[in-house]
Amino acid sequence: MASFKDMSKQELEAVREQLQAEYDGYKAENLKLNMARGIPGKEQLELSMGLLDSVNSSTDLTGINGADYRNYGILDGIPEAKQLFADLFDVTTDQIIVGGNSSLTLMFDTISSAMAHGLLGSTPWASLPEVKFLCPVPGYDRHFGITEYFGIKMIPVEMNQDGPDMDYIEKVVESDPYVKGVWCVPKYSNPTGITYSDEVVRRFANLKPAAQDFRIFWDNAYCIHHLFNDDVKLLDILKECEKAGNPNMVYMYFSTSKITFPGAGLAGMASSKENITAIKKRMTVQSIGPDKINQLRHMKFFNNLDGLLEQMKKHADIIRPKFEAVDRTLTERFGDSGVAVWSKPNGGYFVSLNVLEGCAKKTVRLCREAGVTLTNAGATYPYGDDPKDSNIRIAPTSPSVEELTEAMKVLACSAKLAAAEKMLASM
Amino acid sequence: MASFKDMSKQELEAVREQLQAEYDGYKAENLKLNMARGIPGKEQLELSMGLLDSVNSSTDLTGINGADYRNYGILDGIPEAKQLFADLFDVTTDQIIVGGNSSLTLMFDTISSAMAHGLLGSTPWASLPEVKFLCPVPGYDRHFGITEYFGIKMIPVEMNQDGPDMDYIEKVVESDPYVKGVWCVPKYSNPTGITYSDEVVRRFANLKPAAQDFRIFWDNAYCIHHLFNDDVKLLDILKECEKAGNPNMVYMYFSTSKITFPGAGLAGMASSKENITAIKKRMTVQSIGPDKINQLRHMKFFNNLDGLLEQMKKHADIIRPKFEAVDRTLTERFGDSGVAVWSKPNGGYFVSLNVLEGCAKKTVRLCREAGVTLTNAGATYPYGDDPKDSNIRIAPTSPSVEELTEAMKVLACSAKLAAAEKMLASM
Numbered sequence: 001m002a003s004f005k006d007m008s009k010q011e012l013e014a015v016r017e018q019l020q021a022e023y024d025g026y027k028a029e030n031l032k033l034n035m036a037r038g039i040p041g042k043e044q045l046e047l048s049m050g051l052l053d054s055v056n057s058s059t060d061l062t063g064i065n066g067a068d069y070r071n072y073g074i075l076d077g078i079p080e081a082k083q084l085f086a087d088l089f090d091v092t093t094d095q096i097i098v099g100g101n102s103s104l105t106l107m108f109d110t111i112s113s114a115m116a117h118g119l120l121g122s123t124p125w126a127s128l129p130e131v132k133f134l135c136p137v138p139g140y141d142r143h144f145g146i147t148e149y150f151g152i153k154m155i156p157v158e159m160n161q162d163g164p165d166m167d168y169i170e171k172v173v174e175s176d177p178y179v180k181g182v183w184c185v186p187k188y189s190n191p192t193g194i195t196y197s198d199e200v201v202r203r204f205a206n207l208k209p210a211a212q213d214f215r216i217f218w219d220n221a222y223c224i225h226h227l228f229n230d231d232v233k234l235l236d237i238l239k240e241c242e243k244a245g246n247p248n249m250v251y252m253y254f255s256t257s258k259i260t261f262p263g264a265g266l267a268g269m270a271s272s273k274e275n276i277t278a279i280k281k282r283m284t285v286q287s288i289g290p291d292k293i294n295q296l297r298h299m300k301f302f303n304n305l306d307g308l309l310e311q312m313k314k315h316a317d318i319i320r321p322k323f324e325a326v327d328r329t330l331t332e333r334f335g336d337s338g339v340a341v342w343s344k345p346n347g348g349y350f351v352s353l354n355v356l357e358g359c360a361k362k363t364v365r366l367c368r369e370a371g372v373t374l375t376n377a378g379a380t381y382p383y384g385d386d387p388k389d390s391n392i393r394i395a396p397t398s399p400s401v402e403e404l405t406e407a408m409k410v411l412a413c414s415a416k417l418a419a420a421e422k423m424l425a426s427m
Numbered sequence: 428m429a430s431f432k433d434m435s436k437q438e439l440e441a442v443r444e445q446l447q448a449e450y451d452g453y454k455a456e457n458l459k460l461n462m463a464r465g466i467p468g469k470e471q472l473e474l475s476m477g478l479l480d481s482v483n484s485s486t487d488l489t490g491i492n493g494a495d496y497r498n499y500g501i502l503d504g505i506p507e508a509k510q511l512f513a514d515l516f517d518v519t520t521d522q523i524i525v526g527g528n529s530s531l532t533l534m535f536d537t538i539s540s541a542m543a544h545g546l547l548g549s550t551p552w553a554s555l556p557e558v559k560f561l562c563p564v565p566g567y568d569r570h571f572g573i574t575e576y577f578g579i580k581m582i583p584v585e586m587n588q589d590g591p592d593m594d595y596i597e598k599v600v601e602s603d604p605y606v607k608g609v610w611c612v613p614k615y616s617n618p619t620g621i622t623y624s625d626e627v628v629r630r631f632a633n634l635k636p637a638a639q640d641f642r643i644f645w646d647n648a649y650c651i652h653h654l655f656n657d658d659v660k661l662l663d664i665l666k667e668c669e670k671a672g673n674p675n676m677v678y679m680y681f682s683t684s685k686i687t688f689p690g691a692g693l694a695g696m697a698s699s700k701e702n703i704t705a706i707k708k709r710m711t712v713q714s715i716g717p718d719k720i721n722q723l724r725h726m727k728f729f730n731n732l733d734g735l736l737e738q739m740k741k742h743a744d745i746i747r748p749k750f751e752a753v754d755r756t757l758t759e760r761f762g763d764s765g766v767a768v769w770s771k772p773n774g775g776y777f778v779s780l781n782v783l784e785g786c787a788k789k790t791v792r793l794c795r796e797a798g799v800t801l802t803n804a805g806a807t808y809p810y811g812d813d814p815k816d817s818n819i820r821i822a823p824t825s826p827s828v829e830e831l832t833e834a835m836k837v838l839a840c841s842a843k844l845a846a847a848e849k850m851l852a853s854m
Contacts, residue, residue, distance in 0.1 A: 037499065045497045049484040052720070056483065057476040070472040072464065072689040100527070102715040116542055116553065116577065126543065126553055142712075149712045150543065257715065262499040264720040285569075285576045288529040288684065291718065293479070293691040 003338040004419060009427045016420040023370065023417055026410045031371030033407045038190070038349035038395040040258055043318050047311060048260040054300035055293060069292035075099075075283045076276075081266060081295040085254065087305045088223070089270045091238055097276060098268040099283070099290045103255040106269050107217060108146050110251055113282055114180070114213070115150050120248060120278055122213035125152075125180060134172065134182040136164035138352055138380030138391045140190040143183040143219065147382075152180075154382035159192055163200030170207060177210040181217055187234040188222035191352040191380055191393040193345025195232040205240030207249070216241075216250040222348040223254060224312045227320050232346050238270060247272040256298065258349065259311060266290075266298055322396040325404045326351050333412030339419035340412070342394075351394040352380075353411075356419040360389045366414035372407045430765040431846060436854045443847040450797065450844055453837045458798030460834045465617070465776035465822040467685055470745050474738060475687040481727035482720060496719035502526075502710045503703075508693060508722040512681065514732045515650070516697045518665055524703060525695040526710070526717045530682040533696050534644060535573050537678055540709055541607070541640070542577055547675060547705055549640035552579075552607060561599065561609040563591035565779055565807030565818045567617040570610040570646065574809075579607075581809035586619055590627030597634060604637040608644055614661040615649035618779040618807055618820040620772025625662040632667030634676070643668075643677040649775040650681060651739045654747045659773050665697060674699040683725065685776065686738060693717075693725055749823040752831045753778050760839030766846035767839070769821075778821040779807075780838075786845040787816045793841035799834045 004012060055061070061069045064079050076082070077098025086093045099106065115131075118124040125131045133147045137156040147154050155172070158165045163186070173179050184204075186196040196204075204216055218237055226232070241249050248271070256265035269279075283289075302308045327344055330353070334340045342353040355363050360377035367374050375393040378384040394411070396404055431439060482488070488496045491506050503509070504525025513520045526533065542558075545551040552558045560574045564583040574581050582599070585592045590613070600606050611631075613623040623631075631643055645664055653659070668676050675698070683692035696706075710716075729735045754771055757780070761767045769780040782790050787804035794801050802820040805811040821838070823831055 039499045042495070045495070048497075052482055052484045052486065055479055057479045059479065068469070068472070070475075070688045070691070072466045072684075074690075101718050105714050108713045112539055112543065116539065145712045149709075257499075261497045261720060263501075263716050264497065264718045282576075285572045286535045287532050289690050291528050291691045291721065293688060294718065294721065 003336050004423055005338055009424065012420055012424055012427070016417065016424060019413055019417040019420060022413050023366065026370045026413065029371070031406065031410065033371060033399055033403050034373040035395050035399060035407060036373050036375050038258075039262065039398045041318065041398045041400075044315055044397070045261065047314050048301070051260050051297055051301045055297045059300075061293060061296065063292070063296070069296055072288060074292055075287060075289045076280050077268065077290055078292050078295045078299070080299040084299065084302065084305060084308065085268055085270065088308070089238065089252065090236060091270050094273050095238070095276055096268060096270050097279060098266055098295060099287070100267050101263055101265055101291070102257070103219065103221065103253040103267040103269070104142055104146075106267055107143070107219065107253055110217070110279070111146055111150055111152075114215075117282075119213040119215065120274065128178060130178050132176065132179045134164075134169055134179065135382045136182070136184065137382070138191055138386070138393070139183060140185055140219070141375070141379040141384075143217070144382045147183070155179075156382055159189070159194070161194055163194065163196035166200055166203040170203065173207050173209045173214060175210055179209070180211055180213060181215045183217050183219070185219045185221060186237070187220060187232070188225055188345055188348025190221065190348065191343075191350035193343045193348050193350060193352065195234055195346070198235045201235035201237050202240055205237055205246060205249070206244045207246065209249070214249065218250050218252040220252050220254045221258075224309060225258065225315070225349065226312065226347040227316050227323055228346055230346070238272075242272075248275050251275065259308070259315070260298065260301070264294065266295055319397050321401055322399070322404055323351065325401045326394060326396045326408055329405050329408035330412055333409055334416070337416055337419070340415055349395060349397055351396060353392045353394055353415075354390045355392060355415040356422060357388045357390045359415060359418040359422055360386060360392050362418040363411070363415045364392060366418060367411055370410050370414065372410045374411070430763050431843075431850055432765060436851065439847055439851055439854070443844065443851060446840055446844040446847060449840050450793065453797045453840065456798070458833065458837065460798060460826055460830050461800040462822050462826060462834060463800050463802050465685075466689065466825050468745065468825045468827075471742055471824070472688065474741050474745075475728070478687050478724055478728045482724045486727075488720060488723065490719070490723070496723050499715060501719055502714060502716045503707050504695065504717055505719050505722045505726070507726040511726065511729065511732060511735065512695055512697065515735070516665065516679065517663060518697050521700050522665070522703055523695060523697050524706060525693055525722060526714070527694050528690055528692055528718070529684070530646065530648065530680040530694040530696070531569055531573075533694055534570070534646065534680055537644070537706070538573055538577055538579075540706075541642075544709075546640040546642065547701065555605060557605050559603065559606045561591075561596055561606060562809045563609070563611065564809070565618055565813070565820070566610060567612055567646070568802070568806040568811075570644070571809045574610070582606075583809055586616070586621070588621055590621065590623035593627055593630040597630065600634050600636045600641060602637055606636070607638055607640060608642045610644050610646070612646045612648060613664070614647060614659070615652055615772055615775025617648065617775065618770075618777035620770045620775050620777060620779065622659045622661055622773070628662035628664050629667055632664055632673060632676070633671045634673065636676070641676065645677050645679040647679050647681045648685075651736060652685065652742070652776065653739065653774040654743050654750055655773055657773070665699075669699075675702050678702065686735070686742070687725065687728070691721065693722055746824050748828055749826070749831055750778065752828045753821060753823045753835055756832050756835035757839055760836055761843070764843055764846070767842055776822060776824055778823060780819045780821055780842075781817045782819060782842040783846040783849060784815045784817045786842060786849055787813060787819050789845040790838070790842045791819060793845060794838055797837050797841065799837045801838070
């Protein structure tokens, strides 16, 4: 298929008719495919069934320090699990909290605590005339959901291939004391799949924020979610922040939601000792501590960091063909139409597709009407507002390769149809 | 031993010397007993080991509605678990959330949400000039910890044998719009062990609060923690509030922390549909949902409400002798000294001891110096301040009967010694 923009009106009309016929064909198939969220597929879940046997009624539930993990006690995670994540992030265990089952809840709680109580003695954010967050876009809708919920003003920042636009971030963070945070998914970013370059990480670490309580919310959700053998290295921001004299500037979050079982996994955070101590102090009021037995279950299942990384290879083997099917089908189906570009990630859970400007919402609607549910267009932008109406997030992990291939055909057809109609309307 | 207050100075001095010798004897024994917190004993934990086998790698983790409990989804608890607690509290499942492992965290979060966002559209509490809570005393230190953390002013309310002083509560709640809540442990109260009478519950339900967003925080922690066969019935406050036209006035909290494993149990809340809907809306931003596999584990272990209640009988059989040992030893050791009164609870986790006014801190210190760690004196009062310095909370469940008997001897000796010294000082 030739480039749409080189076509005459007549040629494009012919193409539009072809696409409409193809689309009607899909509609007649009564498909029912949901690709709205980045969730593991069944085959991935099977990888962790051994987790359910790793603790049973014969297991000694005494921890390494003698605590009975069946009883009260321990706020910040069992030492075994803290060690695992300390190893993973190359920090000391007093820089780690392993708590609860949801890193989203931890992020929500950090912001909730900053709003009501401030951070390390700073003015509670709720008492300020306004609070702003920088939001690299496209980004993760649930991050934006938290800041929106707390009435924090979100400022979109353009994402490049090596990370967000640091010139802009430096300018704003270093001049505006009401800019209190930035949301980052620094590795295999949601949804673009890019990993921040060393230079971007260093520029983050060396920020001189106007606000003393400015924080980088470093959601390291996909830190070990490689698709290929060649892991893309992310520079260690905790160490870079320390070097730069900004030890308290970053909160890193992680979870095993997409490693073992979402909901029944472990979540945690890593930060400076001072930040972790402050959070633990809050937790003495807030919590009886995490599910220590489930933490032990994970430790007996993984044993150590090697076991964890081994599990990730198995995940990659399962989902790599799915990402390949997405790329292959989109390549075939968009051809030289020139109405879409998409990411080719080395890890993570998403493919980011940019369709012709002004066509994302319509494309998603056409897909939905043909039985293929995608993440809402706009969801990857603060307030659900993609100013170009162009970005669509594809979540390939849950459907089968066959389903994905079919869904990508519908998606490409819908995007081309929307593009042809838009272009024709202005001819 | 005769009543201290009937003794002459000389007699009391002789008693004091005897007590000092007895106390020095305990000190020489190098005891090491910790009774600071109400935690289950080992034998109780053994009751739930089957929980660790109820789900394994052969288990079908598909829920009653077809959901795969190994994956994302479900915010407010699996339907099976919601049904169990709906049965327990005689409500519908849309009045229930089963979420996380800690009811304390749910209480914290309710207050956090009221502070930042208000309740059902009310002004966020953090925006008001002040917020006050009523705190029946003696009460639960961790309740007071939450309200103190949020800067909420706590007003103590006297506890009677049938519940808190309702004349006072009615007067204050109905006249002061800044009184936004009251902490209640309505059944087998922490620490006094009393259960609110039907009249007290009805008076709560029929309050006409000056604040539309006044809430009763009904911590039903010990709802089925009977020590004897004759369960003390607590009137259903949710229904009474509905009848009284105050359907949204109460949040009820519960957990299985002291039924299965603290930390690895289930926590939840029950309230009006409108309140539950509002909390679920917040949860869509805050959480990926609870650990559904652990909820299923509990359901397969208990099967239903009968299974849950059966488990409670086994708990009662284990801890009843401990409560009896406390009462027996205190009765023997205090004799007719008249310097202490204590509760004889029909359920719950505590015995509340009132020693001679001005002697609680000293008694606890003496005990600690003799190797018996009790809950800090004052802990049962807001800000840790027991104005009479009289109340001591005894947590009998964890130590053995032998340890308890020894600890109660030390406690009685310490309390009598402190009392004798105080009385002598003013003679």
